[in-house]
Amino acid sequence: MRHDRLPDGFGVRIDPRVRTYSGGRFLVGGSPNRLLRLAPEAAAMIGDGYLEVTDPNSARVARRLLDSGVANPRPRLLPSLEDVTVIVPVHNDPDGLTRLLSALRGYTVIVVDDGSDRPVRIPRSPGNRCRVTVLRRDRRQGVAAARNFGLRCAATEFVAFLDPDVVPRTGWLEVMLGHFSDPKVALVAPRILAMDPDSTLLARYEHTRGSLHRGRRESAVQAHGPVPYVPSTALLVRRLVLLGEGGFDESMAAGGDIDLCWRLDRAGWRLRYEPAARVAHSNPVSLRKWFAHKVTHGTGVAPLGQRHAGMAAPLSIPIWTAVAALLFGSLTRWGAIGGTLTLVATLFRLRRVFAELDNPTRVAAIYMARGFSGGMWRMASSMCRHYWPVTLLGMLFSRRIRHLAVTIAVADGLADWFVHREAGSLDPTRYVLCKRLEDVAYGTGLWWGAAKLRDGAALRPTLPPN
Incomplete structure (x- = not known):
């Protein structure tokens, strides 16, 4: 029998990316983003964002924060x-x-x-x-x-x-x-x-x-x-x-x-x-061994897709993000109108989720914008990594797709460099070249592994409702 109670002295710290509202009674964050409601007594325990377990009540609150993904552990006890x-x-x-x-x-x-x-x-x-x-x-x-x-x-x-x-x-x-x-x-x-x-x-x-x-x-x-x-x-x-x-x-x-x-x-x-x-x-x-290692990494995804349905998907974005992106991507008037209406409908749905917060419309707009931009970034990255053979095929037959794909490849690489840069790391140009080469290797292994198993589960994106 498992005993899951956190021990006295164990601490949790609210993740800095989590936002708190209404005196700490509402927390928004985690992955995926969620709204966590706390009783006033539980919110008072957290105080400045840190909670130490001292009794069964604080242990339950700390466990809920950890399991919701809005807090990180700060253990004080060390096994030998x-x-x-x-x-x-x-x-x-x-x-x-x-x-x-x-x-x-x-x-x-x-x-x-x-x-x-x-x-x-x-x-x-x-x-x-x-x-x-x-x-x-x-x-x-x-x-x-x-x-x-x-x-x-x-x-x-x-x-x-x-x-x-x-x-x-x-x-x-x-x-x-x-x-x-x-x-x-x-x-x-x-x-x-x-x-x-x-x-x-x-x-x-x-x-x-x-x-x-x-x-x-x-x-x-x-x-x-x-x-x-x-x-x-x-x-x-x-x-x-x-x-x-x-x-x-x-x-x-x-x-x-x-x-x-x-x-x-x-x-x-x-x-x-x-x-x-x-x-x-x-x-x-060597470059050859490095490239071969990335290919091998990609070939392992197809067996994972068979063992873990839906979990090995190369791309997972909310369905509303995919619909809006496709409508805007059509570059037509009706596409722009449809994409805008999709975002407006999403805004009203999120507003109902955040209805208990102060200024729910503003909060809903912030998280809708973050969700849409994050989904667009994941789609752009997948075009260069998981689906680069499809992107390349489109480039061969369409000048518009060719220009769009080159722009996305450069922009995605620069954004990735900006997020992961450190002191002494590569300059943007060489970083983007290495990133694109790694993506080609991984994508090659991904498609090769799916072809060997004759199973496209590892290539299908998932579109959850939220």
């Missing part, structure tokens, strides 16, 4: 580091393994040798100050099988998975481990950055926008949310929970980490992305 086993699956990477073990001082480590050509040997040296057990598998069975094998052999409450091509930074485990003071949390992932971000152009791009990177903001991990999944390159999990859910799917050549996140989410567990915990990942060695 002795309750963690680090599992490292390795195949023919002795240098990476040696580098990783030198950074894991004081930890209990299980190295799963997944059929390496030369069996793994852990040298006795001052650099290796962790307790290491090597489990040898004579035949290579894949990284998912290696992780599951190590998972079954571990005996601690928590398990951290680390690939041999990463190096965790100081404090990485402590920052993530605190989240497990929430009994509903089953998985936490760190921010993954380039190990040497200044070495190559691709390394600088991967440092801020790579496929392993999930951004600078802390977040819950949910399908169609800001962080829909986290990579299995570096994870911290509850061992018994993962065993109970069957571990990693060993039949999946790609996308197994996404499948794991969505299975845990569907089972009612909470997953967190914690950017304050940092792990460095080795840089891509």
Whole structure:
């Protein structure tokens, strides 16, 4: 039986993107956006935006805030580091393994040798100050099988998975481990950055926008949310929970980490992305391997579409956004009138949702504008990423589409650079080129994977009513 009460001392902080109204009794935010109504007593508990659990009532309010996505956890209790086993699956990477073990001082480590050509040997040296057990598998069975094998052999409450091509930074485990003071949390992932971000152009791009990177903001991990999944390159999990859910799917050549996140989410567990915990990942060695990795990432989406209906859709926007965009995109008078009427109808519907707030028309207009602009951005991005073959086909037959597609490709790339830019990151021109090249690779894998399975579920957008 699961006991989900948050412990005393646990805190929650209202997300800075959430807006409060009527003295804190109404909160608007989360993903997707929602209106959360609080009783006056509950609103008084939050005060300046922070709530500490001190009794059953405050525990219930804190849980509601977390589950609604309008607050982030601030745990104060820390499970012991002795309750963690680090599992490292390795195949023919002795240098990476040696580098990783030198950074894991004081930890209990299980190295799963997944059929390496030369069996793994852990040298006795001052650099290796962790307790290491090597489990040898004579035949290579894949990284998912290696992780599951190590998972079954571990005996601690928590398990951290680390690939041999990463190096965790100081404090990485402590920052993530605190989240497990929430009994509903089953998985936490760190921010993954380039190990040497200044070495190559691709390394600088991967440092801020790579496929392993999930951004600078802390977040819950949910399908169609800001962080829909986290990579299995570096994870911290509850061992018994993962065993109970069957571990990693060993039949999946790609996308197994996404499948794991969505299975845990569907089972009612909470997953967190914690950017304050940092792990460095080795840089891509060549353009060819980098491109091939992005293609492989795309091919894993089609199997996900079969396992998780509707969750692997490349584009999810409210139906009113899609209708308005198509009407305006017709570039006709009647299209402009129809698009305007669609937005007006949406405004009145949202006004009814926000009717209890002060000035509901203004609030409804703000969130309608944000929803429409966000949906348009996602559509533009999908034209360049998921649906680039369709866009290219249209460009070959229409001069108007050609001009529109080039404009969207540049504008979307510049907007993406502006959002994700950091000190020392790429200039806008090279960033946009890398972004478009990555999108072509991913889109190629997406269509190739769908063709191999003869299943278009991974290509169909979803149009929820809200």
